Amino acid sequence: MGSAAITLGCVLICLHCRLSSGALLKPVTNVKWKSFNFFTSLEWEETTENATYTVRVSGIKSNWIKKPECTQIQTTRCDLTNVLQNVSDTYTAEVLSYPPGDTEENEDPPVAKSPPIQLLKDTMIGQPSFTVTRNSTSEIQLKIDDPYTYIRFLNHTRKTLRDIYGSGLEYKVFYWKDGTSGKKIKIAKEQVILMDVDPGFSYCFSIQPHITSPYKKGQESEGKCSSSEDRSPFEDIGTGAYALMALGVLLLIVVVIGITVCMCRRKTPHTLAEANPLTA
Template structure:
């Protein structure tokens, strides 16, 4: 009886040790990356309550590292942007689960592994901003601002999309006459683009970044149309406005001619009487 009690006590102590050490914790699920303009987060779903997490990441060309801000955290996301600065490397992350009161990390905690990410290929490229300026009646200039990224130079300034992709970056320019559906596309590598246009016509534009290799498209920009002062004042009303204007001019000519003829006819008898006073 005594030995059985001792055995049961040992079992309970071992079970308590396993629970406190996190041996019965389950690994997290749905570990996934979210990367926008090289700003990169790791997210996951918890499977247990009262758990803390530690994230570590490694690349093909780098060893495992832990970010202090993502060590023994209770949130289910980790910003790994500043440790994923080699955009050509392929990274994998792991999420380790620990009981919150544990002061010493387990030798074998539950681990969930992320899918690999290669930022050049996998990050989402955001929409560019640009301006539209009419240079003259037949040319419109587009000036594109290369989107900034969260990858930095050694001096901590942010790199642009062009700094990272270089000659692989180009822009798809979509353009069409305002209030029409005939959209056309022009491919350009430059930030400043001059478009040939019809005089007196308003044009609308949107721009989409395109990476040649690895092949991918960015988000399309908002639509910007050339200003109303670039348009003919009758353009909003179409051909009918020109017809109405022509009719107005014609009526004005008729009225002027009519008045002129009427005045000439009234003046004719007086002129004749003055020329022949004996007939009066």
């Protein structure tokens, strides 16, 4: 009985040592990138319950980097946006696995490598926002806002797609008469687009970013429609303003009537006196 207990104890100690050294750990699986408008994260699937992970990244033009927020973590996702700011570089990441409760990183942990990512061609591009304004019966103006990205200037302000792609950014404008299904397409590089339209019809628009180099296309926006006629100069005046205008007109009428009545009362005695001179 005593020898069996000793044997079991030895086995448990050996298992603990093997786990502490990482021998029982397996590399994580399904390591993949997700990038949207240059917001980029790495995700993976765990193979050992309660293991901790450290992520490191290198580029063709940069050395290995460990992000502090992605060191000894228990989650299976790491935001690497701020270390992937060189959008023309090609990056590869590695996920290192460590035993549960291990506070020190072993020298030879299981490692899983990501596929390479090159953000200029691999990030997904979101849909742009835009406004539709009817300038006249025959002209509609579209104003497009270049989507912001998560790549930053040295002063930490965010760059737009135009800041990154320059002349390679263009917009595909889909337009059609409201209530019809026949769509036409116009390609434009500028943010303000003037569209010639038929008078008396409402037009609808949707816009999709296109990158010409490297070639890729973004998400198409939801449709927006114009009015069918010119904008009225009073179109932007609210209900309250109309009420004030009506009150002002009413007061003006009351004042005019009051002045008229007063003048009539003053004139009446003189008129009577002239009509009956013997009463004077």
